[in-house]
Amino acid sequence: MSSISFRGRDLLDVETLSAEDIQHILDAVPSFKEVSERDIKKVPTLRGKTVINLFFEPSTRTRTSFEIAGKRLSADVVNISVATSSVSKGESLRDMADNLAAMQADVLIVRHHVAGVPHFLARSVPQPVINAGDGAHEHPTQALLDVFTLQEKWGSLQDRSALIVGDIASSRVARSNVLAMRKLGMQVCVCGPRTMLPAGLDQLGVESTSDLDEAIQSTDVVMMLRMQRERHKDVLFPSLAEYAERYCLTGERLRRAKEGVVVMHPGPINRGVEIAPEVADGLASVILQQVTNGVAVRMALLYLILGGG
Amino acid sequence: MLDAAGIEQALRRLGREISTRNTPATRLVLIGIRTRGVPLAMRLGALIKSDTGTDVPVGTIDITLYRDDLKARQGRPMQATHIPCLLDARHVVLVDDVLYTGRTVRAAMDALTDFGRPLSVQLAVLVDRGHREFPIQADYVGTILETAHDEQVRVQVSETDGHDDITLMEAARQEA
Structure with missing residues (x-):
């Protein structure tokens, strides 16, 4: 007991x-x-x-x-x-x-x-x-439901890899997930424009990159974050269109990923900004299972x- | 108090009593109360099958969420509840290892009614040890043991414990 x-x-x-x-x-x-x-x-x-x-x-x-x-x-x-x-x-x-x-x-x-x-x-x-x-x-309950969703799919999370994409620096979802995933033995890489990556990632044992097309090839799960426009007082990127060009998870990008890759998003989703509708509604997506x-x-x-x- | 042969004999009798009272057995469903009611319910299902030729659905129920003593049961791991069929128009036999205060059975009846409206709910237990705190009694009893309040009746079954037996223990050694 x-x-x-x-x-x-x-x-x-x-x-x-x-x-x-x-x-x-x-x-x-x-x-x-x-x-x-x-x-x-x-x-x-x-x-x-x-x-x-x-x-x-x-x-x-x-x-x-x-x-x-x-x-x-x-x-x-x-x-x-x-x-x-x-x-x-x-x-x-x-x-x-x-x-x-x-x-x-x-x-x-x-x-x-x-x-x-x-x-x-x-x-x-x-x-x-x-x-x-x-x-x-x-946002601890979000991270708990995310790792539960992954455990439900895979069993142990040990040595599985996660890629978290978006505005990492201002995301409480990213922070709680990085901590939970690391504690459960996962490898974590965060991805976003340089202006959105926080300092001190290596202390958490987390890798970082700004190249989504490359990073997506080797991960077991990709977690897209909502572009939180309401939190940005400063201009961190030129335009939403330009952000989407490099960081929107499209069907084309997802095809580079490993077979069986899992797509997550904490919601609410901005369709066409950080995630394409065909991916959000696609077979790899567990977005609604996360809600359940x-x-x-x-x-x-x-x-x-x-x-x- | 009872060895493997005694337990088997008691279960055979319980199986016969259940199928005799519930003829035809096609409207019967057995629900084992976690933890040790579950293997007992499965054995009863097999015995009824060999007596009557009828496959009786066997389900399981975990009553943790229905207990009236939530705070006293720290760290008790919860397990799945599985109700194998609609309970409406069925006779339900709840199965547990030991009947003591009646509180577990009370909770199990509350849980059952959240799944449907059975024709009847009956109770089968391997051991009735007395000391009821609720007006509840079993319809089928394997054996009656005279016990003191501070004694513990330990039922072991081969499915979870490696062997079958029933022992009466001092309070100090009771299982968590």
Whole structure:
């Protein structure tokens, strides 16, 4: 029996998880996936628990995924988005969190455009906090669902290779995935324009390149990132057309890849910018499986944190 | 308390009782409760097949998500639930190794009703050790053991443990 327990713990980042922690979570996921495949997609496990989705940044997929995960476990899920919250009336983050905690919420799920906010809240309130994405820092549940999707396909990830393509420097998805994949024994290479590659990659044991056509030939999985135009205050590349010319995953580019290559994307996708429709909808794509698995991974996390261990 | 031969004898009798009460066996389905109810359900399915010639579907159920003591069961690994057919218009026999407080069976019945509306739900156990905390009783009982609360009934089956036997143990040595 495993000595690892997540009961009452925060899930703030992948960085502080061990490979065993990650595997402990992933091992719990299939049972929850099975619940989602039933006619009656609901179990009474978290009856009477209150889950608060606290989103300071627009999100449809992640917020809905957490909401469905909580509801399938019979928890009460409350969604708070910044536009309707009293933060717009000048209440501080800390006061708001204290109030939610005082209402006996059992777990807070937090997304914020500033890195470190979930960590700050985790220190301020007694309840466990789950990071649903903080600035350009981390998006741990996305990485967990991504490595779960790969394990489901391959079994062990040891010595498999991944290529992550896009704006690496400002991507929390890339950062969390690099950490999770490295911990599980994968080789990781990141690819994008020089202006979008962060410093310090070698400390993580990660290679980098700006040549997608070459790098795609030797990888087992290629993960395309969304071009996050809303995050760019500076001009990092001349135009979207020019970016797409060099970094869009087209059917032609994909044909250079190994047989059986897997295509991932965390969504939402910009068709024709970072990924061509024929690839997003093609046989190599697991994009919708990622979404399905996202619900199951978040169910597993809520279950483990709120009592299951 | 019971060796391999005794367990086999008990299961043969259970199989006959189940098929006698549920004739024809074509409307029967056996559901083993994880963990050791599963191999027992499969053996009962084979015994009923040899008695009646009918293939009875055998499923499995993990009741972890339906327990009323979530926090007391740290690190218990969950396993797949597999319901092999529609339960509506079927007689369901739940199979478990030991009947004790009745809480597991209560949880299993909750889980079952999420999969359909069976004609009836019956319960078969290898051992009834008493000390019920819920108004639940078995329809088919392999053997009855007089036990104290702090004793542990350990059922081992060859599929998971290498051999068949039932032993009564002191609390200190109970399995996790």
